[in-house]
Amino acid sequence: MTTNNTSGAVAAATLDTSGLLCPLPVYKAAMALKAMEQGEILELICTDPGSLADIPAFTRQRGDRLVEIDDRGTSQVFWIEKGTGA
């Protein structure tokens, strides 16, 4: 599933972590990014109440670029451009 965003980011992969709590969204996102190339975009769907704080921290620490956040209240969609990390 690829959802609309305002930045025009095109996701190379989508990961839906709905229903999962910390640390699983971050853990699974790291696994997904590991299989991707630098510059590719991961679309990450979260319902973890901590994700609005956690995912920006995750991308900041990894050195990825958080292209866009779509906060839908009970869920959030993040578009993450893979940086130079693993």
Added chain:
Amino acid sequence: MTTATQPETATTTHESRTKRLALVASKGTLDQAYPPLILATTAVSLGWEVGIYFTFYGLDILHKDRFESLKVASLANPSGPLQVPNVVGAIPGATAVATKTMKRWMDNASMPTIPDFIDMARDLDVTFFACATTMGVMDVSESDLIEGCDIAGAAAFLDYAATADIQLFI
């Protein structure tokens, strides 16, 4: 909120140097086994290097015969899974019920089990230090531990922790 937000990009704050997290896991109850493993798997997901020093009862988390059957007691644990008068926690079977309740909570929340977390952490190259003194005191041999543990004393762990960005005792 239906409109997308443009977050501040934070690539400028990313450091190329790998950060290190050093944890001490000193408790061997089911509830206290989770925090070090959650922090460890999160930190490696952030690209950090992680080592956990399992000492005293925390060594049970690495013990082949024990790590799959860690328990949580209701007795003297007012925040525990069983909201009952403290004395009820002393009744035979109360610990089993509290443990079952906590496992059900975790399962309902799709949380990994402790063995799952151990596998995740090991696959991500988290270093498991097994406290040599605890092994001596509690008569635990290397063959009693799960695969891939580094047997180490306090000096070796402190040497590892000395260059860590974060050190936590749990």
